[in-house]
Amino acid sequence: MALYIKAAEILEKAEMKQGALKTLVYDSKFSNIKQLFALVCETQKFSSILQEIIESTKLLKPTKLKMPLAKVLVYDLLIGQGLKCGGTWKAKMMKHRARLQAELARMKVRRKVSRNEDLLPASAKQNPGDQLPRYVRVNTLKTTVEDAVDYLKRDGFSYLGQAVKLDNFTLKNKQFVIDLHLPELLVFSPKTDFHDHFLYKAGHIILQDKASCLPAYLLNPPPGSHVIDACAAPGNKTSHLAAIMKNRGKLFAFDLDGKRLATMSTLLLRAGVTCHQLANQDFLKVDPDGSQYKDVEYILLDPSCSGSGMVCLRDNSAANQEEEKARLASLASFQLRCLNHGLRFPRLKRLVYSTCSIHSQENEEVIAACLQQNPNFRLVPLLPQWPERGLEPLPQCLRASTSKTLTHGFFVALLEKVSDTSNIKEKPADPVSDVENVLPAAKIPDAAAEEKPGSAVEENPESSDAEEMVTLPAEDTNGDAPSKKRRRKRKKKKKNLSKAE
Numbered sequence: 440m441a442l443y444i445k446a447a448e449i450l451e452k453a454e455m456k457q458g459a460l461k462t463l464v465y466d467s468k469f470s471n472i473k474q475l476f477a478l479v480c481e482t483q484k485f486s487s488i489l490q491e492i493i494e495s496t497k498l499l500k501p502t503k504l505k506m507p508l509a510k511v512l513v514y515d516l517l518i519g520q521g522l523k524c525g526g527t528w529k530a531k532m533m534k535h536r537a538r539l540q541a542e543l544a545r546m547k548v549r550r551k552v553s554r555n556e557d558l559l560p561a562s563a564k565q566n567p568g569d570q571l572p573r574y575v576r577v578n579t580l581k582t583t584v585e586d587a588v589d590y591l592k593r594d595g596f597s598y599l600g601q602a603v604k605l606d607n608f609t610l611k612n613k614q615f616v617i618d619l620h621l622p623e624l625l626v627f628s629p630k631t632d633f634h635d636h637f638l639y640k641a642g643h644i645i646l647q648d649k650a651s652c653l654p655a656y657l658l659n660p661p662p663g664s665h666v667i668d669a670c671a672a673p674g675n676k677t678s679h680l681a682a683i684m685k686n687r688g689k690l691f692a693f694d695l696d697g698k699r700l701a702t703m704s705t706l707l708l709r710a711g712v713t714c715h716q717l718a719n720q721d722f723l724k725v726d727p728d729g730s731q732y733k734d735v736e737y738i739l740l741d742p743s744c745s746g747s748g749m750v751c752l753r754d755n756s757a758a759n760q761e762e763e764k765a766r767l768a769s770l771a772s773f774q775l776r777c778l779n780h781g782l783r784f785p786r787l788k789r790l791v792y793s794t795c796s797i798h799s800q801e802n803e804e805v806i807a808a809c810l811q812q813n814p815n816f817r818l819v820p821l822l823p824q825w826p827e828r829g830l831e832p833l834p835q836c837l838r839a840s841t842s843k844t845l846t847h848g849f850f851v852a853l854l855e856k857v858s859d860t861s862n863i864k865e866k867p868a869d870p871v872s873d874v875e876n877v878l879p880a881a882k883i884p885d886a887a888a889e890e891k892p893g894s895a896v897e898e899n900p901e902s903s904d905a906e907e908m909v910t911l912p913a914e915d916t917n918g919d920a921p922s923k924k925r926r927r928k929r930k931k932k933k934k935n936l937s938k939a940e
């Protein structure tokens with residue numbers, strides 16, 4: 440119920456113009472900011488529709504609800520994910536559900552529309568987040584891509600193969616493809632809902648935006664390694680790291696927020712993660728020289744940020760600009776402190792830094808300052824075929840956006856210790872450069888058997904585009920000469936690919 444009370448409070452203030460939505464949500468210190476923001480944003484979008492329904496069903500009197508709380512509850516009951524509360528309020532709302540549903544249906548008939556979204560005024564309809572594909576990461580701790588694809592096919596979805604370009608993400612209802620960059624990511628049409636699906640409930644799939652899968656994928660810690668997830672909750676990236684590590688090694692995960700850690704614990708349990716050690720602790724106070732961290736070679740740092748890349752969190756209202764500037768400056772200073780702290784772990788080889796922010800103050804500027812203060816680290820050039828790069832002068836980094844990558848706004852940088860790069864044998868398998876890390880083409884489930892007229896995806900997933908994923912050779916990405924073994928493997932792989940073509 441706390442979610443609804445907080446959402447109603449913020450909605451009321453925002454509608455009375457007592458502050459920008461984003462600032463009000465962040466200042467609320469609510470444990471799940473994203474969930475709260477999404478609920479308030481969506482309720483506000485449907486506000487006039489909800490008000491009409493509430494007034495014509497005369498809901499306020501019998502329920503003794505105030506308008507803002509009624510709006511939030513009616514939103515989730517009729518349009519959102521369903522009420523997430525129990526107790527007397529749920530009972531009250533359920534008593535009136537049929538009348539509310541009937542009023543919504545009447546409204547659609549009157550306006551000659553069939554979808555809830557079509558009731559919205561044109562200005563409120565344009566939420567780019569609604570157009571983003573639904574990304575589903577296969578949790579390889581519990582299943583394989585092949586098995587997940589088979590299960591979904593048996594469940595009525597139609598598999599179109601591996602995408603070779605972003606255009607292939609124009610999918611109809613139950614169609615899906617494998618992503619062109621991340622081999623364990625399935626892509627569905629926007630709004631495909633898996634919350635009630637067996638694969639989701641059993642932890643076989645994780646609902647995670649494509650951009651947010653990049654940090655763990657790019658850090659790519661080998662099984663058996665020691666890894667830190669510095670600001671870990673609610674833990675999607677932690678579970679991704681564990682999957683890459685095949686649950687072998689040690690995964691230290693820190694977060695300041697106890698409530699978020701509790702949620703994370705449930706999520707990790709469902710995902711079958713066992714190699715983790717959670718700590719409700721300030722990462723900045725973790726001692727890099729502590730004996731338990733002496734073997735830490737990889738760090739994922741995804742610190743608190745403005746969230747400006749999250750489409751549902753975008754707030755274009757004329758917020759107090761001074762307030763916003765101060766907030767960004769304080770976030771950037773925190774992010775830089777976290778980065779500098781991470782680089783102090785004595786055996787660190789690689790650190791991946793990410794934010795879901797579109798502001799250069801939290802991204803390129805933080806990285807540039809960090810590199811200046813830590814000349815023994817350098818940037819690893821990432822996925823050369825990725826369509827959106829870090830702003831100049833840091834094109835080694837990746838950016839993501841609704842328009843160029845069909846994801847939420849995101850930023851990723853991979854830092855590597857310079858002095859360690861001479862030791863090639865110890866170099867981790869590298870998704871930016873190693874052929875053996877790419878899902879072998881033969882393992883990508885073949886959609887050809889399921890011919891679909893007008894399919895957006897080429898039928899043979901073993902096309903030359905599979906090679907595009909191989910990306911730069913090691914020497915191009917980090918200055919290392921590739922080992923003989925790796926050169927041989929690469930040659931062999933190339934031969935196989937040209938055969939497939």
Ligand code: SAM
Nearest residue numbers: 670671673674675676694695696721722741743
């Ligand atoms: N990586 C997470 C994931 O993928 O699910 C999301 C992390 S979220 C962007 C940032 C997290 O940093 C929040 O959960 C916040 O509580 C945590 N945090 C903020 N300051 C921290 C600190 N000093 N030490 C550890 N965690 C911190």
